[in-house]
Amino acid sequence: MVLDGLDGVPSGQRSEVEEYLHRVNFIALERRANHSRAAAAREERSTVVHQCSIDPSRFALGRCSIVFKVRFSDGVVWVSRVHRRSRIFFEAKWRQRNISLISRIYL
Numbered sequence: 001m002v003l004d005g006l007d008g009v010p011s012g013q014r015s016e017v018e019e020y021l022h023r024v025n026f027i028a029l030e031r032r033a034n035h036s037r038a039a040a041a042r043e044e045r046s047t048v049v050h051q052c053s054i055d056p057s058r059f060a061l062g063r064c065s066i067v068f069k070v071r072f073s074d075g076v077v078w079v080s081r082v083h084r085r086s087r088i089f090f091e092a093k094w095r096q097r098n099i100s101l102i103s104r105i106y107l
Helices: 014-023 026-043
Strands: 065-072 077-083 101-105
Touching (some): 014 065, 026 077
Antiparallel strands (some): 077 101
């Protein structure tokens, strides 16, 4: 997957995407990814905790969503698809039903 950030955004959509990116709560997204990964580790009876990071400048723009790589400290990479019309990451409270963390990708 090519994550070319704003370089890949058509000029007519650039301001909309920039505004959207400024409104996304990446801290909440990382917190949720860490929580989901910890829950998966508990199911596998692992006590190892891995933290993740998301680079907001590296994304792929889809028709209805923006895709970010979620990189964990052990090298595992997940993909997070944030719906462009969703308000989930604009609100202080997290709503589980709207999360769009996709399964792991091994690079």
